[in-house]
Amino acid sequence: MAVGEFRLRVRYAKAGRARFLSHLEVMRALERSARRAGLPYAVTKGFNPRMKVAFGPALPVGTGGSREYFDAWLLRPVPSAEALKRLEVSTPPDLPVEDARYVHMREPSLTAAATVARYEVAVGGEGVTPELIEKALATVVGEGRLELEHKGKTKVFDLARSLPEEARVRSCGPPWIVEVTTRMGQEGSLRPDMLLNEALSRIASDGAVVSVTRTDILIEEEGVWLRPL
Amino acid sequence: MGSELWPQVEALLGRVERPVRYIDTEWGVRRKPRAEHRSVLLYPDTYEVGQANQGLAILYDRLNSTEGLAAERAYVPWVDMASEMRAAAVPLFSLESCEPVAGFDMVGITLPYELTYTNVLEALDLAGIPLHASERGERDPLVVGGGPCAYNPEPMAAFFDAILIGEGEDAVVDIVCAHRDAKRSGASRAEVLERLSGLPGVYVPLLYRAAARGGVEPIGTAPPVVTKRAVTDLGARRPPLCPIVPYMDVVHDRLTVEVTRGCTRGCRFCQAGMVYRPVRERTADDIVRDVMEGLRCTGYEEVSLTSLSTTDHSQLEEVLRRLTNRLEESGVTISLPSLRVDAFSVSMARLASGGRKSGLTFAPEAGTQRLRDVINKNVSEEDLIETVSRAFAAGWRRVKLYFMIGLPTETDDDIAGIGALVARVQRTARDAVPASDRGSVRIGVSVSTFVPKAHTPFQWDGQVPMDEILRRQELLRSATPRKGVDLSWHDADVSFLEGVIARGDRDLSRVIEHAWRAGARFDAWGEQFDLGIWHDAFASAGVDPVAIATRSYAHDEQLPWAQISSGVSERYLWSERQRALAGVVTEDCSFDACTGCDACGTLGVDIMLGGGSRGGR
Numbered sequence: 001m002a003v004g005e006f007r008l009r010v011r012y013a014k015a016g017r018a019r020f021l022s023h024l025e026v027m028r029a030l031e032r033s034a035r036r037a038g039l040p041y042a043v044t045k046g047f048n049p050r051m052k053v054a055f056g057p058a059l060p061v062g063t064g065g066s067r068e069y070f071d072a073w074l075l076r077p078v079p080s081a082e083a084l085k086r087l088e089v090s091t092p093p094d095l096p097v098e099d100a101r102y103v104h105m106r107e108p109s110l111t112a113a114a115t116v117a118r119y120e121v122a123v124g125g126e127g128v129t130p131e132l133i134e135k136a137l138a139t140v141v142g143e144g145r146l147e148l149e150h151k152g153k154t155k156v157f158d159l160a161r162s163l164p165e166e167a168r169v170r171s172c173g174p175p176w177i178v179e180v181t182t183r184m185g186q187e188g189s190l191r192p193d194m195l196l197n198e199a200l201s202r203i204a205s206d207g208a209v210v211s212v213t214r215t216d217i218l219i220e221e222e223g224v225w226l227r228p229l
Numbered sequence: 230m231g232s233e234l235w236p237q238v239e240a241l242l243g244r245v246e247r248p249v250r251y252i253d254t255e256w257g258v259r260r261k262p263r264a265e266h267r268s269v270l271l272y273p274d275t276y277e278v279g280q281a282n283q284g285l286a287i288l289y290d291r292l293n294s295t296e297g298l299a300a301e302r303a304y305v306p307w308v309d310m311a312s313e314m315r316a317a318a319v320p321l322f323s324l325e326s327c328e329p330v331a332g333f334d335m336v337g338i339t340l341p342y343e344l345t346y347t348n349v350l351e352a353l354d355l356a357g358i359p360l361h362a363s364e365r366g367e368r369d370p371l372v373v374g375g376g377p378c379a380y381n382p383e384p385m386a387a388f389f390d391a392i393l394i395g396e397g398e399d400a401v402v403d404i405v406c407a408h409r410d411a412k413r414s415g416a417s418r419a420e421v422l423e424r425l426s427g428l429p430g431v432y433v434p435l436l437y438r439a440a441a442r443g444g445v446e447p448i449g450t451a452p453p454v455v456t457k458r459a460v461t462d463l464g465a466r467r468p469p470l471c472p473i474v475p476y477m478d479v480v481h482d483r484l485t486v487e488v489t490r491g492c493t494r495g496c497r498f499c500q501a502g503m504v505y506r507p508v509r510e511r512t513a514d515d516i517v518r519d520v521m522e523g524l525r526c527t528g529y530e531e532v533s534l535t536s537l538s539t540t541d542h543s544q545l546e547e548v549l550r551r552l553t554n555r556l557e558e559s560g561v562t563i564s565l566p567s568l569r570v571d572a573f574s575v576s577m578a579r580l581a582s583g584g585r586k587s588g589l590t591f592a593p594e595a596g597t598q599r600l601r602d603v604i605n606k607n608v609s610e611e612d613l614i615e616t617v618s619r620a621f622a623a624g625w626r627r628v629k630l631y632f633m634i635g636l637p638t639e640t641d642d643d644i645a646g647i648g649a650l651v652a653r654v655q656r657t658a659r660d661a662v663p664a665s666d667r668g669s670v671r672i673g674v675s676v677s678t679f680v681p682k683a684h685t686p687f688q689w690d691g692q693v694p695m696d697e698i699l700r701r702q703e704l705l706r707s708a709t710p711r712k713g714v715d716l717s718w719h720d721a722d723v724s725f726l727e728g729v730i731a732r733g734d735r736d737l738s739r740v741i742e743h744a745w746r747a748g749a750r751f752d753a754w755g756e757q758f759d760l761g762i763w764h765d766a767f768a769s770a771g772v773d774p775v776a777i778a779t780r781s782y783a784h785d786e787q788l789p790w791a792q793i794s795s796g797v798s799e800r801y802l803w804s805e806r807q808r809a810l811a812g813v814v815t816e817d818c819s820f821d822a823c824t825g826c827d828a829c830g831t832l833g834v835d836i837m838l839g840g841g842s843r844g845g846r
Contacts, residue, residue: 017239017252021249032474036526044560062243090528
């Protein structure tokens with residue numbers, strides 16, 4: 001058997017009540033799952049040895065995720081189907097593990113590589129219609145740049161860059177599901193709930209974001225968007 | 230049972246801090262929604278403070294492992310959530326089924342600390358359960374208390390239907406089964422209480438009244454003295470090996486394996502050392518087996534071998550060698566609480582730490598040999614210096630020292646002695662490390678105020694008044710080196726209130742209720758504590774707190790907790806007090822001959838040592 005380290009990429013969901021977890025809490029919970037699964041995980045060198053894992057871009061408290069990822073480095077290659085099976089039974093039901101496959105050791109980290117995220121934002125409220133939401137979004141997007149206050153800091157987003165695709169409202173509601181695609185990265189990641197709340201505040205209605213789910217994170221390679229697995 | 234509240238709870242979670250406190254669904258949760266008898270176990274503080282409580286984890290495991298019985302958890306919602314719940318008319322709910330706590334058969338509440346008492350009232354009120362046991366009807370759950378503070382139950386007596394004194398793993402099943410059987414036979418609430426009062430270790434406050442000579446006396450057939458429950462053999466039941474693994478970063482977020490119960494070092498200020506007697510060790514084989522199984526089941530990255538004095542375990546070295554072998558390369562660490570001040574402890578800490586040396590903690594407690602003899606803290610200055618020297622030579626760079634001020638017979642010389650001892654520890658540490666490392670030597674000094682506790686040799690002694698404590702704190706500040714020493718205090722006003730409640734009687738329940746009604750809750754959280762509210766509450770209830778805290782009892786006076794026995798005789802406690810005043814030390818019976826505390830005789834439980842005997846270290 002080959003000796004060395006192997007990089008297992010695991011897809012999971014942050015679902016149900018687990019959407020109320022912080023990123024740190026999700027990480028700790030899944031590291032413990034990997035330990036319960038008995039995977040031959042590698043341990044970092046140094047003063048405080050830890051399981052060698054790396055997670056994708058963080059989700060805030062309250063936001064769910066249906067296709068999230070982490071990489072775990074293993075000392076021995078456990079067949080991926082077996083690793084998946086062991087993880088499935090070792091993970092709390094609201095953080096279900098759904099896929100696991102090996103990726104190249106030299107692949108860039110998930111946080112560096114994943115630059116596009118898709119979301120589904122549920123909007124509720126009296127008198128809110130898909131047309132109104134679309135109009136409100138068009139108003140904000142038409143302004144070209146958006147200033148948002150978050151935790152006392154002002155961030156400015158260039159919407160042409162931050163929104164690589166036009167948002168779309170699904171015709172079945174309420175609540176109305178708005179599909180938003182945003183860019184993540186060093187320049188800042190636009191939170192779709194803040195975008196929609198800002199848009200809804202421009203129109204006279206009591207519409208508000210009910211829930212947010214990140215449905216995909218995507219790696220952009222030569223203009224093509226790919227899923228990490 | 231009531232209906233599931235989750236949709237209403239969920240609607241509030243977007244508006245509160247740390248919603249993770251309320252979401253349940255952690256790894257290891259047990260669900261038995263259709264059990265015949267269902268209890269809620271409530272810790273009277275937030276989720277992150279109470280989740281890892283080992284006592285409740287044991288009860289949760291025991292009840293859920295017994296056919297027909299179920300236990301769920303509840304904690305006190307933080308102030309933001311409590312306001313939201315009241316505004317939305319959402320009652321206190323259990324985590325597992327998210328049902329109203331008031332709909333359960335029994336509510337078990339642990340009493341970990343005097344300053345959580347207002348939280349008990351907050352929880353009962355949020356649940357919609359009448360605060361007073363005397364006001365509860367046939368449809369209300371049975372409210373049962375227990376835990377460390379039950380040894381003086383009187384301040385909280387009005388709010389409990391029954392209080393368990395002592396160890397719960399067997400008693401909880403006895404209590405619940407008695408309740409279930411009584412319910413089956415259609416017994417009234419009064420009949421239930423009557424039956425419970427016949428169980429060993431169960432105190433039913435409504436069946437006692439204030440006695441003319443002080444304290445309380447039974448009204449009917451209730452026993453005049455309730456003696457604590459103690460288990461004979463810790464090895465007879467396995468500890469919870471698949472406990473709940475929280476999502477949240479809780480206090481003590483690690484696997485806990487109890488290695489010993491009880492400690493007979495005999496420190497005279499220490500309530501735990503008196504009330505958890507006798508010493509019962511688990512065997513090395515059991516400990517190693519349970520640690521490995523617990524780690525497999527939880528996925529924890531750390532295990533703590535807990536007890537009041539872990540380095541006294543007769544097989545600790547064997548346990549640590551076996552565990553470090555098995556856990557090599559796993560990244561899992563072993564932690565040891567409460568190190569003794571001796572070379573053996575340092576070598577055990579070294580063995581456990583696997584190279585990482587975060588910091589060591591020692592508790593000399595007092596600054597002079599005279600006062601250490603008074604409190605029977607059998608630690609000499611030379612032990613401490615030698616131990617610190619070894620630890621710093623072995624690579625540690627931080628040490629934390631615990632001291633108390635306000636101990637009986639303390640003088641200004643003893644206070645100055647703390648400062649001098651800290652200075653000597655600092656010099657020793659600096660001398661033990663390479664010159665280039667001296668800058669990284671840190672000495673932490675944590676100073677608490679002595680609070681006399683029930684069932685200890687100092688139970689008769691009054692607390693030093695608060696203004697005098699403040700003077701002594703100032704004196705200590707000026708006597709302690711500043712550079713490289715981090716000096717921290719427990720607030721004197723918090724210790725004062727703790728002292729009043731710890732030795733209070735039934736009158737205190739009115740004070741606690743007044744304080745809660747005026748907004749006191751989470752008193753143990755510095756930013757929430759307001760002594761002003763409490764002073765108003767004392768005034769409204771017509772109770773003089775200073776008189777209670779500073780009161781010294783004569784030997785023949787009735788103590789408010791005299792109807793409770795920990796198994797240690799009052800005769801022994803009094804003789805320990807006399808020896809304290811004479812500066813005479815008492816040996817540890819787990820190493821040496823019996824000292825006549827009478828716990829084994831009263832409880833029918835013997836000392837059990839995993840390795841047969843404890844070496845004469």
